Amino acid sequence: xxxxxxxxxxxxxxxxxxxxxxxxxxxxxxxxxxxxxxxxxxxxxxxxxxxxxxxxxxxxxxxxxxxxxxxxxxxxxxxxxxxxxxxxx
Numbered sequence: 001x002x003x004x005x006x007x008x009x010x011x012x013x014x015x016x017x018x019x020x021x022x023x024x025x026x027x028x029x030x031x032x033x034x035x036x037x038x039x040x041x042x043x044x045x046x047x048x049x050x051x052x053x054x055x056x057x058x059x060x061x062x063x064x065x066x067x068x069x070x071x072x073x074x075x076x077x078x079x080x081x082x083x084x085x086x087x088x089x
Contacts, residue, residue, distance in 0.1 A: 060086070
């Protein structure tokens with residue numbers, strides 16, 4: 001249905017140079033996150049951890065409904081996912 005457009009090697013090099021030049025000319029206008037790999041250390045905790053938390057009924061109901069649809073929590077890194085269970089006291 002769509003015609004495939006082939007890009008020549010020279011076109012690719014021209015585009016690469018244009019992109020590189022643009023980044024060099026705008027170097028201070030956008031942040032560089034994770035410009036180099038970071039060495040990380042992790043602590044592997046295997047078990048159940050209970051936290052007492054006081055919330056109003058409306059928030060408790062919203063969290064309970066939300067956990068039925070998506071029971072996962074995030075602890076600060078892409079490796080920090082946990083399951084959540086709410087016990088009403």
